[in-house]
Amino acid sequence: MSDKFLNGMKEKIKQLLVDAGSKSGLTSDLVFDVGYSSDPKFGDYASNIPLVGSKLLKIKPADLAKKIIENLDQTIFETVEVAGPGFINFTLKNEVLIQAIEKPPKPEINKKEKILLEYFQPNIAKPLHMGHLRTAIIGDVLKRMFLYLGYKVESDTHMGDWGTQFGYLILAYKKYGEVNDKLYAQLNSEAENDKSIHEQAKQEFVKLEKHDTENRKIWQNLVDESKKQFLQINETLDILPFDHHWPESFYEDKMPVVLQELKKKKLLVESQGAQIVNLSAVGGEDTKNLGIAVIIKSDGGTTYLLRDLATFIFGKKQGFAKHLYVVDNRQSHHYKQLFAILKTLGEIKEGEGVHIDYGFISFKGEVLSTRKGNMVLAEDVLAEANKRVAKIIAEKNPDLKNKEKVIHAVSVGALKYFDLSRNRHSDIEFDWDKVLDFEGDSGPYLQYAYARLSSILRKAGLDGKFTDVAISATEREVLFKSSILAEVVQESLKDYLPNILANYLFNFATLLNKFYHESPVTQEKDEKVKDFRLALISSAKNVLGQGLKLLGIEPLDEM
RNA sequence: GCUCUCGUAGCUCAACGGAUAGAGCAACGGUCUUCGGAACCGUUGAUGUAGGUUCGAUUCCUACCGAGAGCACCA
Numbered sequence A: 001m002s003d004k005f006l007n008g009m010k011e012k013i014k015q016l017l018v019d020a021g022s023k024s025g026l027t028s029d030l031v032f033d034v035g036y037s038s039d040p041k042f043g044d045y046a047s048n049i050p051l052v053g054s055k056l057l058k059i060k061p062a063d064l065a066k067k068i069i070e071n072l073d074q075t076i077f078e079t080v081e082v083a084g085p086g087f088i089n090f091t092l093k094n095e096v097l098i099q100a101i102e103k104p105p106k107p108e109i110n111k112k113e114k115i116l117l118e119y120f121q122p123n124i125a126k127p128l129h130m131g132h133l134r135t136a137i138i139g140d141v142l143k144r145m146f147l148y149l150g151y152k153v154e155s156d157t158h159m160g161d162w163g164t165q166f167g168y169l170i171l172a173y174k175k176y177g178e179v180n181d182k183l184y185a186q187l188n189s190e191a192e193n194d195k196s197i198h199e200q201a202k203q204e205f206v207k208l209e210k211h212d213t214e215n216r217k218i219w220q221n222l223v224d225e226s227k228k229q230f231l232q233i234n235e236t237l238d239i240l241p242f243d244h245h246w247p248e249s250f251y252e253d254k255m256p257v258v259l260q261e262l263k264k265k266k267l268l269v270e271s272q273g274a275q276i277v278n279l280s281a282v283g284g285e286d287t288k289n290l291g292i293a294v295i296i297k298s299d300g301g302t303t304y305l306l307r308d309l310a311t312f313i314f315g316k317k318q319g320f321a322k323h324l325y326v327v328d329n330r331q332s333h334h335y336k337q338l339f340a341i342l343k344t345l346g347e348i349k350e351g352e353g354v355h356i357d358y359g360f361i362s363f364k365g366e367v368l369s370t371r372k373g374n375m376v377l378a379e380d381v382l383a384e385a386n387k388r389v390a391k392i393i394a395e396k397n398p399d400l401k402n403k404e405k406v407i408h409a410v411s412v413g414a415l416k417y418f419d420l421s422r423n424r425h426s427d428i429e430f431d432w433d434k435v436l437d438f439e440g441d442s443g444p445y446l447q448y449a450y451a452r453l454s455s456i457l458r459k460a461g462l463d464g465k466f467t468d469v470a471i472s473a474t475e476r477e478v479l480f481k482s483s484i485l486a487e488v489v490q491e492s493l494k495d496y497l498p499n500i501l502a503n504y505l506f507n508f509a510t511l512l513n514k515f516y517h518e519s520p521v522t523q524e525k526d527e528k529v530k531d532f533r534l535a536l537i538s539s540a541k542n543v544l545g546q547g548l549k550l551l552g553i554e555p556l557d558e559m
Numbered sequence B: 001g002c003u004c005u006c007g008u009a010g011c012u013c014a015a016c017g018g019a020u021a022g023a024g025c026a027a028c029g030g031u032c033u034u035c036g037g038a039a040c041c042g043u044u045g046a047u048g049u050a051g052g053u054u055c056g057a058u059u060c061c062u063a064c065c066g067a068g069a070g071c072a073c074c075a
Helices: A009-023 A049-057 A061-070 A094-102 A130-149 A164-176 A181-193 A195-209 A213-230 A248-264 A304-317 A329-344 A378-396 A403-420 A443-460 A473-482 A485-494 A498-518 A527-550
Strands: A034-036 A045-047 A077-083 A087-092 A114-118 A152-156 A268-271 A274-278 A292-296 A320-328 A353-358 A361-363 A428-430
Touching (some): A009 A034, A009 A045, A009 A061, A009 A087, A049 A061, A061 A077, A061 A087, A094 A473, A130 A152, A130 A361, A130 A485, A130 A527, A164 A181, A164 A213, A181 A195, A195 A213, A248 A292, A248 A304, A292 A304, A304 A320, A304 A329, A320 A329, A329 A353, A403 A443, A403 A498, A443 A498, A443 A527, A473 A498, A473 A527, A485 A498
Parallel strands (some): A114 A320, A361 A428
Antiparallel strands (some): A034 A045, A077 A087, A268 A274
């Protein structure tokens, strides 16, 4: 995100430092940072302003730090200290944290700006495997975070229902009288030995594009059936409903205009019978390595790229200021070409189109692939997860109500967290035992911490209130971490990295486990202390619950 | 050949250019007459190589080594 929308505590402290800095001889455009302290002993927040400012003023960082602190408005701070090589460490007053918890900051954003978020591009005739799930899981969390912060965001599935693969599907139907993933794979493998099959398939697609009645009918049936299947993902994985289903075929009538535009700008050239844009020849420095982009194939068929050009332009006409694509990183070349052509057409400005790429999932060192038979099907993983969760519940909590619901929520939580806790740029090594490990750094661990908090509140029967009592270091940490959720979400969304939120929640849950382990609540004799701890638990539960919902994981009162 | 990702502990992963590189699993040792043991506490253990920029580099730059992906008629 290019927006400057942070208005949490970091931004507030930054502003205070800018003011204090200008009274200390620094210019207001000095670039410096305010971040979370790496360790509670360094306070809540830390800034490097003395380190970057000292060079300009040619004085020691420590001396500049002292000067800035003297000029600083300290009303919200308990302590402000100079430490290390020249950091200023800030500890907020407890009452300030409590206020931030009760009234989380809301970012100032451009409410008119609509965002189009494209994720989950299932291919027809291929069953969903773990690799396909990544786009849906990441996209769904991004959508939830946008909505939480007040953005206008709409999701679109962009189902792959067009292109040569449909030639194959139609051909398979005509040959075998029906189509499924196995027959599709069979035809593909036959095509490897028999080149004429590929030609036939291409011809079937061309016929489809030319409105051949029979092919249209076959195609429509395939699409309808597949769509029904794919949209089960909303239930099976608790993915928010999609706002749009604008599949590739939707752009069929929107491509000719784009072609006209490309011709008008003299970008389209004929080469080996195909219509192409030679990006090495048309663009500047940034496009010279992008090579050749095929717009119309030599058989007259359209390409994915042309459809994507039409897709972006359509989105713009619908009033979307940004178009985000959650697609795996193997397509980064494609998106570079897409954005480069749009730029040349004058249709896109910097930051209006973003490829949110992610690493793919491998299994035993190989990429998941239908063709290679190296498959881990989503439904199999979920079924196995359900089995193991059910077993654990039978051991630990046999009297649990709503067992089915809990089993589902825990399984989905484990599956999603496995994905979301990792940086999306990294490839993921799929491992049954790791996905299905419900201890330690896992989805169920977060849900467990939430359930424990609920349990304590249930036993106590009241919510407590923040009283003025001496608190432990752990309690202080809980208080601080409870205050920063909105800020963390903003940071997580800034580079579209859900793992920032996931990692924060894991640390928070760990802290909470430690807290209720060392601080008894219901048995506490001192009423004021009890009130405080209950209030702390109550607010921490809200924060953790909200965080889990943002990850698309259901908070459970009992499990 | 060109381009892009990625090389961190035995394994799987974290770390806006910041302070002592964090976790989980595995191993070993503890906690409990338990507000729920899917828990808590501790021990062992890591930045591919060589330079450079910086007050400060896992992070940025260059080269090399290694892994993966992409580079016109698949999407």
